[in-house]
Amino acid sequence: VQLVESGGGLVQAGGSLRLSCESSGRTFSSYSMGWFRQAPGKEREFVACISWSGGTTYGPNSVKGRFTVSRDNAKKTVYLQMNSLKPEDTAVYYCAADLGSPGRVQDPRTYTFWGQGTQVTVSS
Numbered sequence: 001v002q003l004v005e006s007g008g009g010l011v012q013a014g015g016s017l018r019l020s021c022e023s024s025g026r027t028f029s030s031y032s033m034g035w036f037r038q039a040p041g042k043e044r045e046f047v048a049c050i051s052w053s054g055g056t057t058y059g060p061n062s063v064k065g066r067f068t069v070s071r072d073n074a075k076k077t078v079y080l081q082m083n084s085l086k087p088e089d090t091a092v093y094y095c096a097a098d099l100g101s102p103g104r105v106q107d108p109r110t111y112t113f114w115g116q117g118t119q120v121t122v123s124s
Contacts, residue, residue: 008118021095
């Protein structure tokens with residue numbers, strides 16, 4: 001399974017970006033998909049995930065109400081819509097595929113495949 005993220009870039013505080021993650025997997029609709037981010041000098045942080053059935057879980061309180069995760073199984077793509085961006089959202093954002101691990105969705109070790117990451121930079 002290959003995952004390719006796109007949609008990152010430089011945006012001013014208060015702006016929006018939509019990240020996309022396209023999968024090459026033939027059974028994409030059966031995966032749960034997660035989004036993580038990693039800022040310089042910090043650990044990788046869980047942002048959001050969406051199950052194969054569309055159920056969603058969000059990470060830090062700081063993203064709730066601003067970020068929305070969704071998926072289009074026909075396009076084998078998962079999205080992360082990010083609104084009202086803040087400088088502290090600056091990080092490399094990664095998508096990841098969970099092929100059915102019993103682990104917690106917030107734990108990076110639960111995920112088997114990872115994308116290469118896309119940089120999001122929010123200027124103040």
